[in-house]
Amino acid sequence: MEIDFSKHDGLVPAIIQHAQTDQVLMLGYMNQEALTKTQAEGKVTFFSRSKNRLWTKGEESGNFLFLKEIAVDCDNDTLLIKAMPQGPTCHTGSTSCFKEETAKGFIYKLENTIEQRIADGDNKSYTSSLFKRGVNKVAQKVGEEAVELVIEAKDDNLDLFVNEAADLLYHFLILLKTKDVKLEDIEAVLKGRSK
Numbered sequence: 001m002e003i004d005f006s007k008h009d010g011l012v013p014a015i016i017q018h019a020q021t022d023q024v025l026m027l028g029y030m031n032q033e034a035l036t037k038t039q040a041e042g043k044v045t046f047f048s049r050s051k052n053r054l055w056t057k058g059e060e061s062g063n064f065l066f067l068k069e070i071a072v073d074c075d076n077d078t079l080l081i082k083a084m085p086q087g088p089t090c091h092t093g094s095t096s097c098f099k100e101e102t103a104k105g106f107i108y109k110l111e112n113t114i115e116q117r118i119a120d121g122d123n124k125s126y127t128s129s130l131f132k133r134g135v136n137k138v139a140q141k142v143g144e145e146a147v148e149l150v151i152e153a154k155d156d157n158l159d160l161f162v163n164e165a166a167d168l169l170y171h172f173l174i175l176l177k178t179k180d181v182k183l184e185d186i187e188a189v190l191k192g193r194s195k
Contacts, residue, residue: 004077014080017083025065025085033054058086064085
């Protein structure tokens with residue numbers, strides 16, 4: 001990866017993007033040392049212009065950005081870094097420094113919540129209890145929710161239709177987990193079909 005650090009006093013912009021949702025999280029600046037440290041340690045590190053030193057995102061808050069991949073633009077003077085955030089990215093407590101949370105972001109967050117509830121194994125959790133009953137029971141529940149959605153689609157109550165659609169999506173995410181499949185896998189198939 002050839003990066004031109006000469007244009008802006010040894011710094012290049014680094015756009016941070018959520019590795020799962022593609023939401024832009026923040027913009028920082030890196031010098032060669034910050035990039036090397038990021039690659040070596042797997043935590044995104046910037047050169048802080050205000051502190052005049054290297055600064056690893058999360059070093060004080062614990063809200064690290066874990067490196068997934070790095071791309072460089074066509075002029076070799078800007079980085080696109082895909083990372084998994086641990087907690088909010090913005091110092092205000094927001095998911096992104098740009099405030100907006102994408103809809104895709106919420107669905108992926110829901111997928112992570114489902115995985116966490118299953119991992120915790122709490123018997124009081126509906127998600128965990130259903131998952132423990134196995135793929136047949138989860139698949140049956142998805143079928144029931146699909147039928148309820150079809151029934152509501154034939155009526156005029158949009159509120160009930162939307163709620164049934166949400167129920168179906170939620171249970172579908174649990175079914176994906178029983179098969180150890182991620183939303184990204186489904187997206188990849190749909191993207192392949194759209195060509």
